[in-house]
Amino acid sequence: MKEYDVIIIGGGITGVGTARDCALRGLKTLLVERFDLTNGATGRNHGLLHSGARYAVTDRDSAAECIRENKILKRIASNCVEETEGLFITLPEDDPAYQDKFIRSCREAGINAKAIDPVEALRMEPSVNPTLTGAVKVPDASVDPFRLASANALDASIHGAEILTYHTVVAFVKEGGRVVGVKLRDSRSGEESEVRASVTVNAAGIWGQKIAAMAGAEIRMLPAKGSLLVFGHRVNRMVINRCRKPANADILVPGDVVCVVGTTSDKVPFEECDDMRVTAAEVKLLLEEGCKLAPSLADTRILRAYAGVRPLVAADDDPTGRSTSRGIVLLDHERRDGIPGFISITGGKLTSYRLMGELATDLICKKLNVNKPCRTAQLPLPGSEKKLNPAKRDALAFKAAEGRHGTGILRMDFAGKSEVLCECEHVTRAEIAYAVKYLDVNNLVDLRRRTRIGMGTCQGTFCMGKVAKALAEELGCPDREKEFLEQYARERWKGMAPVCWGDSLREAEYMRKLYRK
Amino acid sequence: MQEKNANASNFEQCLKCSICTAVCPMMEANPHYPGPKQAGPDGERYRIKDPAFYDLTLKYCLNCKRCEVSCPSGVRIGDIIQSARLKYGRSSNPVRDYMLASTDLVGSLASPFAPVVNRVLGMKPVKAVMDGVMGVDSRRTFPAYSGRRFEQWFRSEAACRQLGFRRFISYFHGCYVNYNYPQLGKDLVKLVNACGYGVHLLDREKCCGVALISNGFGNQARKQAETNLKSFRTAVANGETVLTSSSTCTFTMRDEYSNVLGLDNSDVRDSLLLATKWLYDHIENGSIRIAFRKDYHKRIVYHTACHMNKLGWAIYTTSLLRMIPGVELKVIEQKCCGIAGTFGFKKENYPYSQKIGSELFEALRVANPEVVVTECETCKWQIEMSACLPVMNPISILAEAIDEKETIKLNIR
Numbered sequence: 001m002k003e004y005d006v007i008i009i010g011g012g013i014t015g016v017g018t019a020r021d022c023a024l025r026g027l028k029t030l031l032v033e034r035f036d037l038t039n040g041a042t043g044r045n046h047g048l049l050h051s052g053a054r055y056a057v058t059d060r061d062s063a064a065e066c067i068r069e070n071k072i073l074k075r076i077a078s079n080c081v082e083e084t085e086g087l088f089i090t091l092p093e094d095d096p097a098y099q100d101k102f103i104r105s106c107r108e109a110g111i112n113a114k115a116i117d118p119v120e121a122l123r124m125e126p127s128v129n130p131t132l133t134g135a136v137k138v139p140d141a142s143v144d145p146f147r148l149a150s151a152n153a154l155d156a157s158i159h160g161a162e163i164l165t166y167h168t169v170v171a172f173v174k175e176g177g178r179v180v181g182v183k184l185r186d187s188r189s190g191e192e193s194e195v196r197a198s199v200t201v202n203a204a205g206i207w208g209q210k211i212a213a214m215a216g217a218e219i220r221m222l223p224a225k226g227s228l229l230v231f232g233h234r235v236n237r238m239v240i241n242r243c244r245k246p247a248n249a250d251i252l253v254p255g256d257v258v259c260v261v262g263t264t265s266d267k268v269p270f271e272e273c274d275d276m277r278v279t280a281a282e283v284k285l286l287l288e289e290g291c292k293l294a295p296s297l298a299d300t301r302i303l304r305a306y307a308g309v310r311p312l313v314a315a316d317d318d319p320t321g322r323s324t325s326r327g328i329v330l331l332d333h334e335r336r337d338g339i340p341g342f343i344s345i346t347g348g349k350l351t352s353y354r355l356m357g358e359l360a361t362d363l364i365c366k367k368l369n370v371n372k373p374c375r376t377a378q379l380p381l382p383g384s385e386k387k388l389n390p391a392k393r394d395a396l397a398f399k400a401a402e403g404r405h406g407t408g409i410l411r412m413d414f415a416g417k418s419e420v421l422c423e424c425e426h427v428t429r430a431e432i433a434y435a436v437k438y439l440d441v442n443n444l445v446d447l448r449r450r451t452r453i454g455m456g457t458c459q460g461t462f463c464m465g466k467v468a469k470a471l472a473e474e475l476g477c478p479d480r481e482k483e484f485l486e487q488y489a490r491e492r493w494k495g496m497a498p499v500c501w502g503d504s505l506r507e508a509e510y511m512r513k514l515y516r517k
Numbered sequence: 518m519q520e521k522n523a524n525a526s527n528f529e530q531c532l533k534c535s536i537c538t539a540v541c542p543m544m545e546a547n548p549h550y551p552g553p554k555q556a557g558p559d560g561e562r563y564r565i566k567d568p569a570f571y572d573l574t575l576k577y578c579l580n581c582k583r584c585e586v587s588c589p590s591g592v593r594i595g596d597i598i599q600s601a602r603l604k605y606g607r608s609s610n611p612v613r614d615y616m617l618a619s620t621d622l623v624g625s626l627a628s629p630f631a632p633v634v635n636r637v638l639g640m641k642p643v644k645a646v647m648d649g650v651m652g653v654d655s656r657r658t659f660p661a662y663s664g665r666r667f668e669q670w671f672r673s674e675a676a677c678r679q680l681g682f683r684r685f686i687s688y689f690h691g692c693y694v695n696y697n698y699p700q701l702g703k704d705l706v707k708l709v710n711a712c713g714y715g716v717h718l719l720d721r722e723k724c725c726g727v728a729l730i731s732n733g734f735g736n737q738a739r740k741q742a743e744t745n746l747k748s749f750r751t752a753v754a755n756g757e758t759v760l761t762s763s764s765t766c767t768f769t770m771r772d773e774y775s776n777v778l779g780l781d782n783s784d785v786r787d788s789l790l791l792a793t794k795w796l797y798d799h800i801e802n803g804s805i806r807i808a809f810r811k812d813y814h815k816r817i818v819y820h821t822a823c824h825m826n827k828l829g830w831a832i833y834t835t836s837l838l839r840m841i842p843g844v845e846l847k848v849i850e851q852k853c854c855g856i857a858g859t860f861g862f863k864k865e866n867y868p869y870s871q872k873i874g875s876e877l878f879e880a881l882r883v884a885n886p887e888v889v890v891t892e893c894e895t896c897k898w899q900i901e902m903s904a905c906l907p908v909m910n911p912i913s914i915l916a917e918a919i920d921e922k923e924t925i926k927l928n929i930r
Contacts, residue, residue, distance in 0.1 A: 232529050233562045257562045284518055299519060301529040396551070396560060396572045420551075423559050424533065457562070458533035502519065503590070507532045 003196045004030045004162075006364055007182060009169050009211055010203035011035075012042040013145060013350055016152035016163075017357030017376070018203055023159035024379065025361060025372040030195060031153070031161060032184060034168035036446045038149045040205045042350065043449060044276075044308025046228065046262055047255040048239060049073060049081055049143040050351040053088060053113060053136075054246055056105035057098075062327055063109035066351050070139060072377045073148075073354065079384040079406030080148040084254055086140025086239035087125055088113075089132045091292060094244045099134045102243055106138065113138050127236040127294040140239040142255050145350055146449045147404060150439050151381040158382065163440055172200070172215045172342075179215055179333075179341035199364045202344040205311040206273050212344055217337040219344060220314035223273050225307050227282040228262030229290065229499065232301040232457050235259055240293045249289030256403070256452065257425070258303065261290035268309065276307035278498040301504060303459065304495035313347045328352060330359050334367075343367075383408045400426040404452060408434065421470060422463045424456020429470055436474040443480075444488040447471055459492050461511040489515055528558035528597055530590040537584035537594055542853040543577050546872040550577040553584035556601075557594035564601060571605035577869070578602070579857035580731055581823035582768075596776040603735040603777065610863075613651045617859040618732040621724040621741075624662070624696030631662040654867040658902045660697045660894070667699035671718060675706050682715025683930070686795070687752035687759045689745070691766045692724045693894040704916035705762055705792055711921050712796070712805045713928030717757060719748035725766040728859050730773060742774050749785040759785070760792040762912050764892035765858065767791050768824035791892065793911050797833035800840070807840070807915075808923030814843040815914065818886040820877070820900065821851045822893035834892065834911045841918045847884055852877040856899035871903065878904040890914055 006022050008015050011033025022029040033039070052066030074081050090099050099115065106113035114137045121128055121135035128135075153163050166187040173181040173194055181196030202211045209221040234254045242250035252261045264282050283305055290297045313329045329347035333339040345360040358374045365372060383406030390399045397420050402409050417430035435441045435450040444467065447453050453467055454460030460467075464485060472481040492511075500508050537553040538544055544552045551560075556575050563570035575598055584594040608614045616623060627634045637643050638659045648655035667690050679685070686709060694702040706716050723745055726738035749759050749770075761767045771789055774782045782789075799805035817838060821831045831848075838846050855874030860866050881889060881904040889900055889908045897908040 234565050254566075257566045280518075287518055302519075390569075392569075392571075393573050395574075396555070396563060396570055399570055400563065420555070423555050424562070426555075426559070426563070456559070457529065457531065462533040462535065503530050503532070506590075510532055510534070 001194050001196060002030070004028045005197060005368060006030070006199045006201060007032065007195060007197040008201045008203050009182070010205060010208070011037040011149075011153070011163070011165060012040050012203065012205050013038070013149050013152070013353040014205070014345055014348065014356050015203035016149050016156060017353040018201060018345060018360045019156040019161050019163070020152045020159070021357040021361035021374060021376050022364060023156045023161040024375050025365060025370060027364065027368070027370065029156065029161035030197065031156065031163050032167045032169060032182070033163075033165045034187060036165055036442070036449065037153055037163075037440065038146050038449055040207070041308045041311055042145050042149055042205075044228070044306050045145065045226070045350060046251055046253045046260050047143055047145055048251060048253045048350075049141040050349065051086060051139040051141075052109055052111050053086070053102070053106050053138040053140065054241060054251075056109050056111060057102055058246070059327075060105070060109055063106070063111065065327075065355065066349075067109060067111045067139070069352050069355055070141065073143065073351070074141065076377065076380045077143070077148055077151065077384050078380070078387065080144050080151060080381070082142045082254075084140070084142045084238050086138045086241060087121055087128060088136040088138060088241045088243035089121065089128060089293070090134035090243045091129060092131055092133055094242065096133065098245075099136060099243050103136055106136075111138060125236060125238045125240065127296055128240055129292055129295055134243065136243060140241070142239065142253055143350065144256060147383075148381075150450055151383050153440065154382045154438060165440055165446075166442060169211065169214070177339065179339060198341065199367055200342050201360055201364065202342070203346070203360070205346065206309045208311065208344055208346045209270065212333075215333070215339060215342050217331075217333045217339055217342070217344070219331065219346070221270065221346075222312045222314055223268050223270055224310045224312055225266050225268045225276055226263030226310060227278045227286060227305060227307040228260050229283065229286045229305050230303045231259050231261070231297060232303050233257060233259075235294050235296045235300055242293070249286045250293070252290060252293045252297075257456075261286055261293070261297065273309045276309065277494075278305035278307050280498065282307075283498050301457070301502075302499040303457065305498040306495050311346050328356050328359060330356075330363060332363060397426040397428050401428065401431050405431070405434070408438070411438070421467050422451075422453040422456065424458050424463075425452040425454075427451050427453045432467070432470055433474050436471070441471070441475075444468060444471060444484040445491050448488075454488070454492070458507065459496060459511070460488060461507060461514060464488055485515075527593055528561045531558040531592045532590055534589065536587045536589065540583045540587045542581060542583065542855065542873045543579055543869065546869045547577055549574050553578070553594045553598065557584070557597040558592055561597050561601065564605065568605050571601065575602055575606065577866075579823070579853065579860055581853050581857060582827040583823060583853065586827055593776060599730060599773070599777045602733060603730065606733050608733055610652045613653060613863070614732040614859075615734065616651070617653070617862055618728040618734055620692040620696070620728055624692050627662045628664065628666055628696045631664040635661045648864060652864045653862050654864040656867060657862050658898065660693070660898055662696055663699050665699065667695045667702040668718065670699055670703065671706070675703075675716070678710070679715040679717065682710070682713070684713065685715040685717050685755075685757050687717045687719050687757045689719060689722060689759055689761045689766065689770075689789075691761065691763045693763060698894070701762055701910050701913055704910075704913040705760070707921065708796075708912060708916045708919065709760070709792070711919055711924040711928070712799070712807070713925075713930060717752070719745070719759070720751050721748050725769045726778075727765055727769040727773070730769070730777060731858060731860070735778065739778050739780065742770070742778055742780055745770060746774070746780065746782055746785060749789065753785050753788045758795060759789045760795055761789070762792055762892070762910055763894055764791065764822050764825040764828060765895070768828055772827070791828070791830055793834045793837055793892070794830045796915075797837055800837075806924070806927040808920040808927055809841050809843070809918050810920045811842070813841065813918045815918075816845045816887045817847070817890050817914070818881060818884045819846060819848045820854070820881070820889055820891040820896060821848070822891050822896045823853050825892055826851055834890075837915065838890065838911060841914070844914075844918070847886065849880050849884060852880065854896045854899045856895045858895050861895075861899060870899075874899060874903055881906055888914075
């Protein structure tokens with residue numbers, strides 16, 4: 001039986017961020033995840049690196065926390081962040097007085113918010129709704145959550161952590177009331193095993209409620225579903241927000257080659273969290289509101305719709321669950337519930353993941369009597385050590401790979417593997433081989449998250465046959481090619497179905513016919 | 518929920534079926550060229566994100582538009598590539614490219630000294646220098662310049678003859694007719710006059726700009742296009758159709774002006790026709806009748822130039838040729854000749870150019886006609902040089918084959 005200093009449950013951004021911090025502080029670390037990394041809320045959001053402006057009026061502390069982390073991530077995760085900046089626009093239907101209040105609140109939180117003339121705003125961001133009556137520029141940015149999580153996981157493993165995906169926690173191992181480890185089940189083989197550690201961390205996001213219950217503690221999560229739409233290409237260069245009290249579908253974020261509008265917000269029963277589906281009403285709402293941000297969305301092709309669940313936590317002193325916090329929630333179950341060896345880190349947001357990891361690791365270190373400072377705010381993540389600036393003559397696929405992996409391309413071997421397999425996103429066989437070797441890839445869906453393979457306008461229609469074969473070869477399991485393909489097609493279809501009309505429908509039919517062969 | 522889900526950017530209709538890559542002549546010849554799908558719609562998404570994703574290999578696109586013709590989703594793939602080149606591309610040899618692209622400028626400089634220029638351009642040491650210094654391939658034969666420009670001939674010898682007509686067309690002759698081969702223009706005047714129409718030249722005519730567009734000189738192309746459009750508008754206002762004899766000029770002015778240069782030509786586009794298309798339409802509706810010589814005999818192979826293929830008008834030309842009793846016509850399978858205007862003159866492109874054309878050259882040699890007929894002057898140069906067969910424009914064939922006196926009689930109104 002393997003023994004660790006710390007076991008982290010959950011392969012979302014909080015889990016991998018905590019794993020990186022633990023590994024950097026020299027702790028023997030294991031991260032377990034029942035599916036793939038970023039399978040939950042981490043992989044189902046806008047990809048917005050908040051400046052904090054969105055929370056400035058309603059939640060000053062969160063806003064201040066965001067801008068601090070925003071600045072840190074721009075430095076340590078430069079390869080995952082694109083410094084697009086953001087606009088908060090006032091439309092004729094919005095309260096014109098809100099803008100002044102908004103700018104004041106931003107400045108009090110330490111956010112550099114600057115009012116700009118609507119004409120200037122249109123020049124900076126030609127896609128913005130031309131009827132705008134006011135605009136404020138803030139240091140919002142776009143962040144690729146898949147890339148960010150994968151870079152954290154990679155750095156954790158470089159520093160000795162083990163990452164175990166597709167392993168479900170089925171029970172806690174307890175000795176005299178103390179959590180001493182967990183029992184795992186391998187999702188594929190069904191095989192069970194036990195691992196032990198001095199501290200076990202619950203970083204399971206919305207599913208943290210279940211994990212806590214398994215350990216004998218109660219956390220009330222309040223699942224709030226948020227739906228988003230991905231468009232086929234970028235219409236905007238800057239993040240566009242509405243300058244008003246946060247509401248539905250009022251953020252449009254450019255992310256890599258696409259843009260994403262969202263989100264809705266609806267309470268859903270906890271049981272539904274495992275299978276979120278976007279409804280027609282949500283698509284309609286997102287589209288209508290999205291067009292108010294950038295009118296050209298009206299005739300831009302929607303690639304997919306998806307939904308995530310925010311891990312909102314009910315405050316401990318409010319059993320009704322009405323008051324929730326967007327802040328970070330760190331629970332020491334030894335003090336709270338009398339369960340030594342077990343802590344939970346939840347709440348928070350993508351932008352503050354690093355701080356969540358730092359707070360959790362501080363507590364772990366305290367429990368283990370380790371006295372090492374946190375270095376995650378200083379050390380750049382793998383891939384972000386420096387900017388490589390590919391030459392103009394370099395092939396598009398090389399530039400695209402550099403964009404995704406930064407200095408990671410130095411470890412890619414293009415010899416004999418320069419063939420472009422996914423043409424929409426310009427992914428080569430070399431990049432697939434790299435992802436398999438370094439980034440915990442087990443199937444096509446995992447590979448998609450690491451490389452953008454099949455995320456383009458054809459949604460894998462044309463390339464997945466070739467890619468499934470290449471992946472099976474790289475993984476050394478040629479018999480699984482068909483299984484990969486089937487799993488991938490199911491997953492793609494789920495996202496395409498809610499937005500399938502016009503040319504997308506034409507393509508879906510084409511895909512169906514091709515896949516039937 | 519959306520009325521349309523593909524906007525003016527047009528590349529979103531692409532279903533990635535890859536038919537375009539199967540028909541692209543460059544893909545087959547050049548492993549460095551990523552092909553129309555990648556260079557066009559796929560690359561465009563990335564270029565929108567960041568112009569640094571512009572791929573230098575886009576310079577290999579021949580702009581033959583075969584990708585667009587084949588696309589079942591109506592994506593203007595070639596236009597996307599041309600537009601990207603204009604927006605982001607920069608030439609590695611701007612002086613040479615400017616010389617090659619400025620057909621008007623070079624033509625008006627060269628034609629007064631035509632005998633000397635033609636001699637000099639044909640001399641081995643000059644060719645070697647052009648090759649080494651300029652990057653113009655020494656194996657390429659230059660089209661000869663004519664001492665007397667078509668416009669000069671027309672004004673001094675043909676203009677007064679036009680006064681006797683009541684119906685007119687305007688003729689856009691293009692650079693090739695003006696500076697290199699006035700005979701084609703003379704043939705057109707003979708043919709159109711015989712059909713009962715007088716010929717006017719345009720108020721002001723500039724090179725259509727195709728070479729400027731493909732060499733990245735968008736602003737100058739736009740300026741020239743505006744001059745031409747203005748002249749077309751005057752002609753059309755006078756009730757005159759604007760006829761052309763070159764397929765590439767026609768295609769450029771009808772399609773590239775709007776789709777690549779972003780100019781509105783919708784008011785004159787339908788009045789801009791290849792003379793063969795115009796003639797066919799008039800013969801079909803009975804308003805023009807033609808009598809052919811009984812002693813005319815010719816074995817012809819028709820070569821469909823890429824831009825003819827894009828226009829979709831080859832059928833009118835072949836139908837006209839079939840009307841000539843003594844013509845034995847064979848239409849061979851469509852293949853790009855590889856020269857693509859100025860492309861094939863560039864040293865770095867020469868091998869690709871010849872490789873692409875090789876299948877066509879072979880097919881032509883096997884067919885072994887007396888003459889190859891095509892509407893494109895650069896196809897003509899390429900075929901004459903590489904397949905060693907004479908090439909003529911269909912207008913010249915028709916001008917040769919008509920019984921001029923009888924035709925005039927048939928069309929007197």
